[in-house]
Amino acid sequence: MSGNVADLVRRAHDGDEAAWGALVDRFAPLLWSVCRRYRLSATDADDVAQAVWLKLLEHLPRLREPAALPGWLATTTSRECLRVTRVSGNRQEQELVEDVVPENRAPAVDAGLLRAERFDALRAAFAALGDRCRALLALLMRDPAPGYEQIGVELGMPVGSIGPTRARCLDSLRRTPELAALLTVDGGRG
Known part of the structure; x- marks a missing residue:
């Protein structure tokens, strides 16, 4: 299924399962690429992806700019990866995360x-x-x-x-x- 991101977000919000599936198909590689930067295990990456899709489902009605979904997904995935690395207590991964995430973030x-x-x-x-x-x-x-x-x-x-x-x-x-x-x-x- 094709369509621009804003259209797919609106349709998914309205309950269109095909639009939701298209969003997942289109942006799953983005989530995996963020997880790879944090060097998560396959199990942890699966958990992160599942948590991010759940958060999107919860936040879909409140997305102010549907076209900005890729950025929202990348940021949310990064935050979830940080959470997982903190929970795991793996210092080596935590040091990698600090190198990947810049200290001075733009608003x-x-x-x-x-x-x-x-x-x-x-x-x-x-x-x-x-x-x-x-x-x-x-x-x-x-x-x-x-x-x-x-x-x-x-x-x-x-x-x-x-x-x-x-x-x-x-x-x-x-x-x-x-x-x-x-x-x-x-x-x-x-």
Whole structure:
């Protein structure tokens, strides 16, 4: 199921199970990527994801800006990961968390604006790529990602050239003026 985030949030709020499923399908990789940064075990990551989806279900009626859902999910997942690492008492993971989470956070309004700006820059940079790169990166971003064999068939590419082509496409994406400027402002963290 496709649709923009705000539309899916509204429909999920109205009880549309397909919209809820689309939100979970679309944003589960985001939750897992945050959990990976905290190096949680698979069990802890499952617990975090379940807690975040439950919190979203509880907060869905109160989301002020539905289009900002990805940022809300990332922040909530990060907080839940912090909670899990504190409960586990694992000092090594706690030190990693302190390295990952910046001390000086921008206010929530600024953070939302920054996320929107980054998303717009990424979308513009992606649109500036050639057709082949856009098609390849779009396939690689599917959830679940297809295997290289399937990608090779769909794009008519030898399997051995997919990895190097992916690297060149990502490099091209980073060098687009939209993202290059953003990466310079973010100090390369974007």
